[in-house]
Amino acid sequence: MDKPELKPAPVFSEQELKIRQSRATAMAWVLAALVLLFFIVTIVKLGPNVLNRPL
Amino acid sequence: MMNDQAQTSTPLQQAVISPGTARDFFALLKPRVMSLVIFTALVGMLLAPVPVHPVIGFAALLAIAVGAGASGCLNMWWDSDIDQIMTRTARRPIPAGRVTREEALSFGMVLSFISVMVLGVFTNWFAAGFLAFTIFFYVVVYSMYLKRSTPQNIVIGGAAGAFPPMIGYAAVTGELNLDTFILFGIIFLWTPPHFWALALVKSDDYARVGVPMLPVVAGPDATRLQILLYTVILVPFAVLPSLLGFGGLAYGLTALITGALLLACAVRVYSMREGALANRVAMQMFGFSILYLFLLFAVLLVERLMQLNGLPFIAWPDMLSLKGML
Incomplete structure (x- = not known):
């Protein structure tokens, strides 16, 4: 079997990596905020029933 | 550094990381x-x-x-x-x-x-x-x-x-309900004079790209007339929230005073048609129209918040009200 031809790994500049990092950080914050929002809305919608579950 | 990289990397590699922040x-x-x-x-x-x-x-x-x-x-x-x-x-x-x-x-x-x-x-x-x-x-x-x-x-x-x-x-x-249709109507009637005031100044831009904005197709004078007509309809329409009872006296007075000022702007746009002054009054109309809509909704918001918090809500005089008629 032929050995697959390896492509050279892309090389990124510091600037490109910095932009990607900042975008990923922003995305992480947005996702964390969404998780928190969904959690709080669930509590608000369920009210006291949030603890009412079969054991 | 980024330029050096752009020169040496292949198009595929360049596409891997977006430059958008x-x-x-x-x-x-x-x-x-x-x-x-x-x-x-x-x-x-x-x-x-x-x-x-x-x-x-x-x-x-x-x-x-x-x-x-x-x-x-x-x-x-x-x-x-x-x-x-x-x-x-x-x-x-x-x-x-x-x-x-x-x-x-x-x-x-x-x-x-x-x-x-x-x-x-x-x-x-x-x-x-x-x-x-x-x-x-x-x-x-x-x-x-x-x-x-x-x-x-x-x-x-x-x-x-x-x-x-x-x-x-x-x-x-x-x-x-009806109230929401009135709010819809205010923004709907406000949009054309607001946007056409800007389009009057930027009509060359729109003409260059072939977008048939009113000043490009019908000309600036016809646009000025349309701005005036829409404003004439908008100003009394914007008083309706008070007449129907979901806006109070403060809203009604704000709608009347700022409406009169907006109408004055529209008359100036209609009458001043030449040179830099024409562009200036059009941009004034554009800017004031934003403030106008903001003030209408801000007063409505404050009145409603006062009402919800049990603070006194001064209603529009009953003799001028349309409550119960619609």
């Missing part, structure tokens, strides 16, 4: 339009006869705002060909080369889907469907069809910007 993606959402949407949707929400839980209200507003932002993003995706030619829009993220069209399309579609789903799950599916329709109307009906085919583009397309108070109300109650 989080700020560029945020700019795709048209934040200024989004803030107006949040504001008007909040007023619609508070007009509801039933109180909304602050957390649910906040989440619903967020979903409506993201939906509006998504439609702005999809509008920039569709219009990127003309945006790069027009001076007003050439610095937007896509024409400036910071975000690709594909990225904008994906971003807009994902946000549209999320905003509609979130509004549906958090509030009700009528409001979510209305938000989905608004996004469709702005992107497909206005951006893809009306904008490049008729000088009435901004008149009909303006409906998209007028829906948020209705969506806000629907998010709380699951239905619509």
Whole structure:
């Protein structure tokens, strides 16, 4: 079997990596905020029933 | 450093990391339009006869705002060909080369889907469907069809910007009432004179890209007349919230005073037609029209908040009221 031809790994500049990092950080914050929002809305919608579950 | 890299890497490698920052993606959402949407949707929400839980209200507003932002993003995706030619829009993220069209399309579609789903799950599916329709109307009906085919583009397309108070109300109650149609009417009638004032000054831009804005097709004088006519209809219409009882005395007086000033702006635009002064009065009209709409909704909001907190609400005099007639 032929050995697959390896492509050279892309090389990124510091600037490109910095932009990607900042975008990923922003995305992480947005996702964390969404998780928190969904959690709080669930509590608000369920009210006291949030603890009412079969054991 | 980035330039060195761009010269040595292959096109495939260059495409791996987008040069768009989080700020560029945020700019795709048209934040200024989004803030107006949040504001008007909040007023619609508070007009509801039933109180909304602050957390649910906040989440619903967020979903409506993201939906509006998504439609702005999809509008920039569709219009990127003309945006790069027009001076007003050439610095937007896509024409400036910071975000690709594909990225904008994906971003807009994902946000549209999320905003509609979130509004549906958090509030009700009528409001979510209305938000989905608004996004469709702005992107497909206005951006893809009306904008490049008729000088009435901004008149009909303006409906998209007028829906948020209705969506806000629907998010709380699951239905619509007459009050929300009045708020819709105010924004709907406000949009053409507001936008045509700007289009008068930027008509060369629109002519260059072949967008049939009214000043390009019918000429500046016909546009000035239309601005005046729409303002003449808008100013008394904007007093209706007081006459119908959901706006108080403060709102009515604000609508009358700022309406008179807006009308004065429109008369100046109509009468001053030559040179730099003509452009200046048109931009004054454009700027004041933003303040006008902001003040109307701000006073309505303050009055409603006072009412909800048990503070005195000074109603419009009964003898001038239309309550019970409609």
